[in-house]
Amino acid sequence: MNRGIYGLPLAGGTPDRERRVIQLKVFSETANQTAGDNKLIFAISEDLNGFQLVSAEAFVTTISTAGLVTVQIRNVTSTFDMLLTLITIDVGEFTSYTADTRSDVNYSNNTVATGDRIAIDLDVPGIPRRRPVLFIV
Numbered sequence: 001m002n003r004g005i006y007g008l009p010l011a012g013g014t015p016d017r018e019r020r021v022i023q024l025k026v027f028s029e030t031a032n033q034t035a036g037d038n039k040l041i042f043a044i045s046e047d048l049n050g051f052q053l054v055s056a057e058a059f060v061t062t063i064s065t066a067g068l069v070t071v072q073i074r075n076v077t078s079t080f081d082m083l084l085t086l087i088t089i090d091v092g093e094f095t096s097y098t099a100d101t102r103s104d105v106n107y108s109n110n111t112v113a114t115g116d117r118i119a120i121d122l123d124v125p126g127i128p129r130r131r132p133v134l135f136i137v
Contacts, residue, residue: 041120057097068089070086071086072121076116076118
């Protein structure tokens with residue numbers, strides 16, 4: 001099992017492919033966060049066809065004082081969640097790297113294809129809600 005350490009690396013489906021890390025900023029600096037699906041949707045490019053999600057992490061620039069920031073990554077095209085255990089950022093923390101419960105990839109549904117639409121869903125925004133949240137994917 002190829003586990004990524006930083007970000008949401010997509011490990012190549014074949015041995016000759018490189019490992020990739022994609023970093024996405026989901027919210028603007030002044031956005032009020034609310035829970036919900038499709039906070040960001042991006043498409044898989046041709047060069048990532050057949051790659052696999054192997055890990056996912058997130059960070060915030062302002063800590064939550066109440067509420068566990070909780071995030072799902074979803075393949076909109078194939079209609080499945082890509083994480084079995086969602087990304088969480090504990091109260092008082094800046095990153096998911098230090099979370100009490102770490103995210104876990106759904107290895108049955110982690111392969112992407114050209115044109116797949118991938119969504120970032122914010123299940124719990126945490127409090128305060130007015131701060132940028134950046135997800136490393």
